[in-house]
Amino acid sequence: MAQVNKCLKLTFILSNLFFAIVGVVIISLALLMQVFTRGANVDGRSTALLLMYVVGTITLLIAALGAFGAHRQSRAALIVFLVCMVIGSLLMLRVGIPFAALRPQMENIMEERFRQMVPLDAASEQDQYIANNLQEMLQCCGVFSHDDWRMDIPDSCLCDGVARLEGKCQTVRYNMLLLQVKKSVYIQPCFPLVSHYVLLSFDVIIGVVFVLAILALLGLTLSSIIIHQLRAASRPTMVMVVPSIFKSAPPKYQELHNPAMY
Numbered sequence: 001m002a003q004v005n006k007c008l009k010l011t012f013i014l015s016n017l018f019f020a021i022v023g024v025v026i027i028s029l030a031l032l033m034q035v036f037t038r039g040a041n042v043d044g045r046s047t048a049l050l051l052m053y054v055v056g057t058i059t060l061l062i063a064a065l066g067a068f069g070a071h072r073q074s075r076a077a078l079i080v081f082l083v084c085m086v087i088g089s090l091l092m093l094r095v096g097i098p099f100a101a102l103r104p105q106m107e108n109i110m111e112e113r114f115r116q117m118v119p120l121d122a123a124s125e126q127d128q129y130i131a132n133n134l135q136e137m138l139q140c141c142g143v144f145s146h147d148d149w150r151m152d153i154p155d156s157c158l159c160d161g162v163a164r165l166e167g168k169c170q171t172v173r174y175n176m177l178l179l180q181v182k183k184s185v186y187i188q189p190c191f192p193l194v195s196h197y198v199l200l201s202f203d204v205i206i207g208v209v210f211v212l213a214i215l216a217l218l219g220l221t222l223s224s225i226i227i228h229q230l231r232a233a234s235r236p237t238m239v240m241v242v243p244s245i246f247k248s249a250p251p252k253y254q255e256l257h258n259p260a261m262y
Helices: 006-036 045-072 075-115 125-138 161-165 190-234 252-257
Strands: 169-176 179-186
Touching: 006 045, 006 190, 045 075, 045 190, 075 190, 125 190
Parallel strands: none
Antiparallel strands: 169 179
């Protein structure tokens, strides 16, 4: 069997075992998400679950293929792994570069979308549902201000006792049917918080994609070196044969001592 550098082989196998564990973790997270969000009407849930299953399975299979190819020193398995790494690195760059180009424009795009929801009391039921969920989850009120609800401030904007003690609330006064109404609502509007978390998610996605692209290039390089070592070690040794015409004539003293031979 052809010999491969042991340190290189061990590094390659351990890196692929790590990626196999990553694939298993992704599949496990998809299973947990499917269990805990069962029955929930969340947009894009099925697509996200399918994407996680596909990514986790492909990561696991490619990592297992690379580890197997290095352990058994199989050129066929390593070549398939090399092709997968080339495709993977190109896909990661294809996804990462547009995401990085879109990143500076995301805040303006989100602001334009959220301004279409204002005023919230006249918005569609779906927009009001999204706004109420954001207000309950992030402890905020309105998209840009509590005035986005005008005089129809919902219960999701109202503060509890803990929020009041933490100084997150303000008292809003307005007239309704000749009566002055006071409500304690959250000071923080929702758009800055949503924008922060969305941009943070974008940064994380871009970082993960480019890290995966770099790791794919590293796997490509290591597998190429191992394939080259296997090919070099399997080549037959070349033996130089000197033609007889270039062989030197026997010394003259042999002719004197053995005249019968000549």
